[in-house]
Amino acid sequence: MIHIDNNKIFVGSLPWAINSDSLAEIFAQYGEIVESTVITDRDTGRSKGFGFVTFSSPESAQKALEMDGREVEGRKIVVNIAKPREPRNDGFRRDDRFKRGH
Numbered sequence: 102m103i104h105i106d107n108n109k110i111f112v113g114s115l116p117w118a119i120n121s122d123s124l125a126e127i128f129a130q131y132g133e134i135v136e137s138t139v140i141t142d143r144d145t146g147r148s149k150g151f152g153f154v155t156f157s158s159p160e161s162a163q164k165a166l167e168m169d170g171r172e173v174e175g176r177k178i179v180v181n182i183a184k185p186r187e188p189r190n191d192g193f194r195r196d197d198r199f200k201r202g203h
Contacts, residue, residue: 106183107159108135110166113151113179115139121152127173128154132161153183 112124119127125137139152156162162182169180 106155108157108162109153109155109183110162111151111153111179111181111183112168114176115148115150115152115178116174116176117148117150118174119148119152124152124154128156128165128168131156131165133157
């Protein structure tokens, strides 16, 4: 069964200058934030242009959806309720790591 966390939003099309702290500041007006993360490239440390904000309540996350299409530092951001991460299809599943070679 797929579990959707109704407290968590996805924020896309972020300006490159936005970091986890400034992302939290943008959404703080909608309620208490538990966690704010801008996803960065593993090698360069640069923002990938999207992130996630987790609120303490689903109501706060729902209110934050009104930011969808709003302009932040010259870019129109995309805001949705976060969906569970799709399993990667690279031929390697995390739970396979202990089964290999047996």
